[in-house]
Amino acid sequence: MPRPLPRPRLRSAAAVFTTMSAVAATSFITAPSIAEPFAASPCALTRTEAHHSEGLDTWNAGYxxxxxxxxxxxxxxxxxxxxxxxxxxxxxxxxxxxxxxxxxxxxxxxxxxxxxxxxxxxxxxxxxxxxxxxxxxxxxxxxxxxxxxxxxxxxxxxxxxxxxxxxxxxxxxxxxxxxxxxxxxxxxxxxxxxxxxxxxxxxxxxxxxxxxxxxxxxxxxFDLPDLYHRPEDGRGDWDTHVGDWDLMGSQFGLAPDLFAWHKWKLGWLEDRQVVCVPGSGPARLTLESLGAGPDAPAAGAAGAPAFGTGRGAKLAVVRTGPDSALAFEARGAVGNDSSTCRQGVLVYRVRATAPSGTGPVQVVDAHPGTEACWRHSVYPPLADAPVELGESFTVPDDQVRVEVQGRTASGAWTLKITPARTEPV
Structure with a gap:
């Protein structure tokens, strides 16, 4: 993985302006919402009237x-x-x-x-x-x-x-x-x-x-929302919600591949590639790196060839409410993420009722006391957000625990997720 390199603690005004201008992509008037049935999975959030809603039980046929x-x-x-x-x-x-x-x-x-x-x-x-x-x-x-x-x-x-x-x-x-x-x-x-x-x-x-x-x-x-945070006064960091971890947050990110949730929404992941974690008892599962596919170059921690087939499980979901969920996906140095700062299991919250630009997805930082790649990352505090190999992490507020236990010969990640709740949402 890349070594953190020194960089000035504050970006130049020109660099901040470039980031602000580049990710600008707001909408004018919302087109009519026409629903087509899509995901039947029990952990698929219901699409709402929020602009670019992250709900994906139906597809908005206006797009x-x-x-x-x-x-x-x-x-x-x-x-x-x-x-x-x-x-x-x-x-x-x-x-x-x-x-x-x-x-x-x-x-x-x-x-x-x-x-x-x-x-x-x-x-x-x-x-x-x-x-x-x-x-x-x-x-x-x-x-x-x-x-x-x-x-x-x-x-x-x-x-x-x-x-x-x-x-x-x-x-x-x-x-x-x-x-x-x-x-x-x-x-x-x-x-x-x-x-x-x-x-x-x-x-x-x-x-x-x-x-x-x-x-x-x-x-x-394709109905994907803006994931960056736009400061009211136009000053400050725009990348506090997801950092480097999705193109819709920043196209400058070190790991700009689309979240697995977005790939599911767009129809690139099948329901069988999404693991719905039940509310009772721990779930042990294996996730392929998000960028791993049949044509992806081999890469991975400690020589593991994070290659995969592109058809293995890519996403695990824990429902946390009627309109919210926790998502878990493995991010490795492969495919669109070949320049990633850190590898491991990324955790993020999804809210179907939050409109584009208001934080419909928020990455959970598994290392809140540190930052990484501060010379190259768009938001160093989240650059080391993934739970790394051999680590465990309990998601604040939701009290869901994830343990990253190993890697397979093909580079997939083995983990255990233990929800705190014992009854379904």
Missing amino acids: PRPTRALDAVMVFLSFPDAAPRTTPAQLTADHFPATTDFFARASYGRFTLRAHPGKHWIRMPRPSTAYAMQRDWNASHRAAYLRDALAAADAEVDFSRYDVVYFVADPDAPGVDSDATKVVNLDTPLRADGTDIRRVVTVFEQHPPDRLVLAHETGHV
Whole structure:
């Protein structure tokens, strides 16, 4: 595993601003909620009306479900007040194949995102400064931008062919603000080529862009919430909820693979890969490392080849209430987590009633008195959150105990979970 390296105790203002701007992905208006039956497991929380609810007993059919190949169009927009200094091919390479590769690894090959980039710039009718782009974008300016972009592109793009739409702005135009990169959900959809467009990813990233930013934004297209904490005054740490441990918290994380809970929600884990721990007696189980799959590179503690099949158990769940649960998953240096700071069993709380951006997932720190990788981690106090090999940990408040007992020859983790309660929720 990586050794902690020294770093300044306080980030520079520029570094903090970069983190804040890069993970900005709030929504405009929530699309209608249409339920489709999904997980039948007894530990699947019920989806609520919370925006991007972490409940997963049903799938919100207002969002495309990434259990098949999906097609994404990239429309490149220039403005009358600037001559582009980059090409569409250069901006495409900023995001692809990296975004497709991330999702291929995260889904164990179950999902493919196919990019269809435009070949040239499409001119917007107004200067870039006319749209007043910024993080908390004025609704009227944002609507004008979307209308103009759709009208300008419609003659060249058949939007009925695509599941995902990226409007990519000339990064060097004077009015373009990278802080405005986000997903816009529309209550009244845009209409083009006989199809409704309910959400658009507006991309204003500089060249080169922030790492995995498009994967983060695309996660919102699949109904995943923001997991970062946004300080009210815009100052302070944004990564206190989950630290490095999920792309939807920070695309800069050392271990940005999606939580097993999210993979279950998206349909990449089957119910049989989720262990529902009963309220009575201890449960002994084996979990594959989250990133381990049939094509994952071998890695692991003490030479253990955390490879696996991608089809073994990945998640254990203890229900803690009607709308809450504790989740347990093994995180190792494999797949999207190859740069992880620490390895072990990660514990986190899930709340189905908490909307995006309000802490619907919160990592529980098994080592609250220490931190790690403080030169590279987005939030060092949680960088060493996992329960490591040979350790035991009792989750505060819930009094659920986990013991990490060993590794198998294939690199999977063996553990025992003992709930405190003796009756079902």
